[in-house]
Amino acid sequence: MTSNPPLKAEINLQQLLEAKSLERCPFPIPTGWFFVDYSENLKTGEVRNVTLFDQEWVLFRGESGKVGMTDPYCPHLGAHMGHGGSVCGDHLRCPFHHWEYDTSGWCKNIPYGKVPPPITKKQAILRALPVQERYGLIWAWFHPACEEPSWELPAIPAMEEPGWTGSRRGSWTANTAIQEIAENGVDTAHLKFLHGAAGIPPVACEFDGHIMSFSIGGTYIVAKAYGPGLNVLEFTQEGSAATMISYTQPVTVDKSQMNMSFRHRDFPEGSKEQLVARKIIDHMIGAAEGETSAGFESVDFVIWNHKKYRPKPLLCDGDGPVLQFRKWFKQFYVADPKILEKV
Structure with missing residues (x-):
């Protein structure tokens, strides 16, 4: 004997109850x-x-x-x-x-x-x-329990070694938790539908302790995240490259300050490599200093500022390694198990 499927009204009621119970930002501050x-x-x-x-x-x-x-x-x-x-x-x-x-x-x-x-x-x-x-x-x-650092800040040649240049920076406020911002890095499907990109670039991720290594579009973007607060992204195009260092701050549980620095090799003045590197940075931060847009653009903020976090998302095969990312990020939370069940 088979049971009848739930009525459409019952399904809608379940979805409504779930939506009402969801918190916009159920995360504690990460370590x-x-x-x-x-x-x-x-x-x-x-x-x-x-x-x-x-x-x-x-x-x-x-x-x-x-x-x-x-x-x-x-x-x-x-x-x-x-x-x-x-x-x-x-x-x-x-x-x-x-x-x-x-x-x-x-x-x-x-x-x-x-x-x-x-x-x-x-x-x-x-x-x-x-x-x-x-x-x-x-x-x-x-660390919420006042434990000592469990890893060191990495060497970043673009910020510490000679032969690099660039002083452009950007800072933007997002009314959401730092995890929601970081998740964009592995959610490449939104690039096509939210940003209007020509296609959905492939993404590959590896996780090793507090480090997540990932690439987008093959070798176009090669990046490493060192815990929740530091990302180093290398952009390669037309024989040139530029580096974006992202260092988002968790201001409160539902407010984050995104900060970025942009650097490139000190290519000869007027060279093709210099022009391409500057073009890459212009695309990431906006063509003029002080613009409110960046490579992620203002449309991301519309989403971040209003979305609710779904701890059990309905994913399809084109959504990228979202669950793997969340499992990696969860290690940085130290909180009541009942709270962590929500993330």
Whole structure:
């Protein structure tokens, strides 16, 4: 005896209930190295409030040039050190009672106390994120359980070695989680239907720990993602090439700041290779500085800013390695298992 298929009204009701239960951005903040600011923007002795990883932090640069990024509230009596706090040597000084903290969160000075709390001799008492400066950028390691970095930032020749040039950058705000933005890299079908590309380029992916290597269109785009916060993409065309370094920031659970730098080999002035490299970059970022469009174009933001995440998507054979990508990305989440069931 066979059961009758569900009525169309019943199917529609199931779909409606599922749609109502979906969250736009069910993801926690992922673990990894993330861009904070350009090194040139943080001056010696400066103290600044920044919002990243779904909370506020205090960013400062000590007199030796060392950068610190800490929780904003003093462990003593809770003063916000981003409002009136100052740099004293290489320490962040609280404006309330002048307790001082180093870039690792250790209390280094209580100017009036003779008997400091015993815990200050045993451990750091102010949460401080591991910070590095690479490629002219300030990076912070975020882990919700405060674990130390489990991988290092990679060497990027285009940003660190001589023989490269280019100072163009772009920055765009998307009202969605960082995973939704990154998923575009393996969803090449949307290039035809959303962007109007001539066809759907093939995509190939390999996953190795925190690194995802992928190529689009054969050798046209060859890329590596180093965790959720850094992507390096090489574009090759007509015997020339350009590099895009993408470093998106998770500002909150449903807001991301996309940032990119564009570089190319220092080809001879007026050469075909130079012209092609600049053409590739123009296509990626827009033909003029300050444009709001890029290679992904504003149409992507229309989708990102309004879509809901489907944890169990209905996929067909032309959709690319979406599920493999999601499995790889899930390793960067540390949260309640009930939350992770949604991603």
